Amino acid sequence: MIKTTKKLALLALITGLAGCGETLPENPLTEAVDDTKIKASYTSKPDFRAFKDVNQKKAAFFDFLRPAVEHENKRVERERQFLLSIQAKLDSGDKLDSEEYDYAAKLGKMYQVALEGDSAAKTIAKSWLNEMLNRVDVLPEELVLSQAANESGWGTSRFAVEGNNYFGQWCYRAGCGLVPASRTNGATHEVAVFDSAYLSVQAYFMNVNRNRAYVDLRDIRAAQRRTGQMIEGTKLAEGLSRYSERGQAYVDEIQSMIRHNNKYWRQG
Numbered sequence: 001m002i003k004t005t006k007k008l009a010l011l012a013l014i015t016g017l018a019g020c021g022e023t024l025p026e027n028p029l030t031e032a033v034d035d036t037k038i039k040a041s042y043t044s045k046p047d048f049r050a051f052k053d054v055n056q057k058k059a060a061f062f063d064f065l066r067p068a069v070e071h072e073n074k075r076v077e078r079e080r081q082f083l084l085s086i087q088a089k090l091d092s093g094d095k096l097d098s099e100e101y102d103y104a105a106k107l108g109k110m111y112q113v114a115l116e117g118d119s120a121a122k123t124i125a126k127s128w129l130n131e132m133l134n135r136v137d138v139l140p141e142e143l144v145l146s147q148a149a150n151e152s153g154w155g156t157s158r159f160a161v162e163g164n165n166y167f168g169q170w171c172y173r174a175g176c177g178l179v180p181a182s183r184t185n186g187a188t189h190e191v192a193v194f195d196s197a198y199l200s201v202q203a204y205f206m207n208v209n210r211n212r213a214y215v216d217l218r219d220i221r222a223a224q225r226r227t228g229q230m231i232e233g234t235k236l237a238e239g240l241s242r243y244s245e246r247g248q249a250y251v252d253e254i255q256s257m258i259r260h261n262n263k264y265w266r267q268g
Contacts, residue, residue: 048155068201143233163193
């Protein structure tokens, strides 16, 4: 669970502290989050099929993916802090510099929200900032890890073992992934293959944060921020009915997994 408010977020921006006590570099434009170590830590993975004890298997699975989730949330938090900083700057009547404007355009492209503004005057439309802040936000570990466990069969599915795919992400270009054995006649999708589990987590974050299928989840999260509530996985799961053909039954199952495995989640 992650608790944040706009006031606290702005305070974090000023002090350089993230919500859970991590120190962030002062300039998100020049000091990118280093992903060298996180990539190196995912050059291999445990054989989750070898675990006989259920609790040990769960702990190992969550501990394996948690660093990737934390890393992605740190990256997203940096991006959000930047957006809040330019929002404050524009609200005070100040103009952005060229570097800030260019970085905003880069983030807009990444999150598939074309920048609305005046490049000459270095101003940005409030509607663009609002949509970006709706998308560029953290995802609670209990939600991410529960979905990973559900979609990958606790890391034992063919797609997790052979393709490092822990979230059932699809791709649509021939040869882009693994062909599901149960794929219906006429269907062309494949299950995406990733070089590492970390890249699967990264793709999941971008999928949930920008795919129009999950706008409900993002709206729930934005509402929680506005009211100072916890950004909490059980509530956000309500916006995942389109993640699976099972619809509400899938949502119920993810929520049940979050509650059932509560002892494994790190609070704060």
